[in-house]
Amino acid sequence: MASPTIVQPSAGFDLALSENPFAPLxxxxxxxxxxxxxxxxxxxxxxxxxxxxxxxxxxxxxxxxxxxxxxxxxxxxxxxxxxxxxxxxxxxxxxxxxxxxxxxxxxxxxxxxxxxxxxxxxxxxxxxxxxxxxxxxxxxxxxxxxxxxxxxxxxxxxxxxxxxxxxxxxxxxxxxxxxxxxxxxxxxxxxxxxxxxxxxxxxxxxxxxxxxxxxxxxxxxxxxxxxxxxxxxxxxxxxxxxxxxxxxAEGELLDRVSAIVSERDALRRALRGWGVPVVRSHANFLYIPGESVGDALARAGIRARTYPGGAARIAVGDPAAGRAVLSALRPTVRGIPEEVQVFASSGRA
Structure with a gap:
């Protein structure tokens, strides 16, 4: 089976809307x-x-x-x-x-x-x-x-x-x-x-x-x-x-879901290996806590859904986007406390 086509953005990566990175079946x-x-x-x-x-x-x-x-x-x-x-x-x-x-x-x-x-x-x-x-x-x-x-x-x-x-x-x-x-x-x-x-x-x-x-x-x-x-x-x-x-085409759909899940879990393992306390996700996105996460992604040209306190949610599935996320966050990792406040206690999201 041929690998599915990932739709590449014209500049940077837009990971803000938890979209599927693949072109239609x-x-x-x-x-x-x-x-x-x-x-x-x-x-x-x-x-x-x-x-x-x-x-x-x-x-x-x-x-x-x-x-x-x-x-x-x-x-x-x-x-x-x-x-x-x-x-x-x-x-x-x-x-x-x-x-x-x-x-x-x-x-x-x-x-x-x-x-x-x-x-x-x-x-x-x-x-x-x-x-x-x-x-x-x-x-x-x-x-x-x-x-x-x-x-x-x-x-x-x-x-x-x-x-x-x-x-x-x-x-x-x-x-x-x-x-x-x-x-x-x-x-x-x-x-x-x-x-x-x-x-x-x-x-x-x-x-x-x-x-x-x-x-x-x-x-x-x-x-x-x-x-x-x-x-x-x-x-x-x-x-x-x-x-x-x-x-x-449910069989093809399941293959794509499997690819997204594999990339999601690999990205989470990498972040947790750095000490970033990313909770297990059962969706096609990751919630990344930390005061400077949203800003660091923005500086790298990566669009993400950001939350009070600096945390961000990013869509997953595109390995190139995952590498870009890791590259963007690497300089900030040492500044993230080991025990981090994961979520704002209130506020409109």
Whole structure:
């Protein structure tokens, strides 16, 4: 099998958005070319075909699935369909940038819960933060930006504590990078907790970020409520072709995921060998703590998502980018304390 093509930037490396470094799979690119010859036509009024393709692949009923413009689009539909302005959403801080932004757009009160020192989410504190005005709680698995993974047993206990009137969003945007033995039994969780909605995307492992295709699934009752906000003609014509071709090329996808994971782990080992306390990531990025990390990467022409205190999150998968990161950080290593404060205790991410 030929090695996949890595898309090289024109200057420096842009590692800020946890993008897939590889060009689209050949079969997916071919399917998209065919679609381009028909773009004078509107897509489906409502995306029934796309929903059917996803439902069949995931072993779900079609009325359990909702789609949108990336996971972010689906998250916005969820917020607007289950919460009213002035009600609250609980999430870990820092988190995926979209949640505080979307909460503000939906006029929801944000309740950020500080992350644990080991990069994990404090599910006990999140459950305690739920009050009469809370309508949504978000748990990212893996977490963004740390890449840590909530333990399945802890999650089970947490879900039992959450009132049924509160919708729990289980954000699995990076699911494909998680070891198979650590993947949740989503069907069982939905059967036991009809207030849970899983959120996934084709932007990360599938490398289709530019097409903005995301989906969620839940109990039929909750999914139908979310689908009331489906925008007519809102999913582009390329979505069905791209998703169908991606599912058909799953073997190639897994090879690419394996390559990204190998590079991620090699880069983490190198950094930890220098004494940088990088937590284990289950996603396609690494969170690198240290007061001068973000500045050092910027000086080297490397774009990264930076956080209060100087830490940074970088996308992984491109060996050349990994070497550039190590080269940029080498001069700063001696200045990083052995016991470093990994995360800011609060603040908008």
């Amino acid at each position: 050949p079969s997916v690119a071919s399917a998209l070319v065919d679609v381009m010859h028909q773009v004078q036509r509107y897509p489906e009024f409502l995306p029934h075909r796309l929903i059917d393709v996803i439902a069949n692949h995931e072993g779900l009923e079609s009325d359990q699935v909702v789609v949108g413009a990336g996971a972010t689009g689906v998250a916005m539909q969820i917020m607007q369909s289950v919460a009213r302005p002035g009600e609250r959403i609980v999430y870990t801080a820092p988190t995926f940038d979209g949640y505080p932004i979307l909460a503000e757009m939906a006029s929801l009160g944000a309740v950020p819960v500080p992350i644990l020192q080991d990069g994990g989410q404090d599910l006990i504190a999140m459950a305690n933060a739920i009050d009469d005005r809370t309508r949504l709680v978000v748990v990212c698995r893996p977490h963004n930006p740390t890449g840590t993974l909530v333990d399945a047993g802890e999650l089970k206990t947490f879900l039992r504590r959450v009132p049924k009137r509160v919708v729990v969003v289980l954000d699995e945007a990076y699911l494909e990078f998680v070891d198979r033995g650590l993947v949740l039994d989503a069907h069982r969780i939905i059967a036991e907790h009809p207030n849970v909605v899983f959120l996934r995307t084709f932007s990360k492992a599938y490398g289709l970020a530019g097409l903005r295709i995301g989906f969620g699934f839940a109990s039929a009752v909750l999914a139908r409520k979310i689908r009331t906000l489906q925008i007519p003609f809102g999913m582009g014509s390329a979505a069905v072709a791209a998703v169908t071709a991606s599912y058909a």
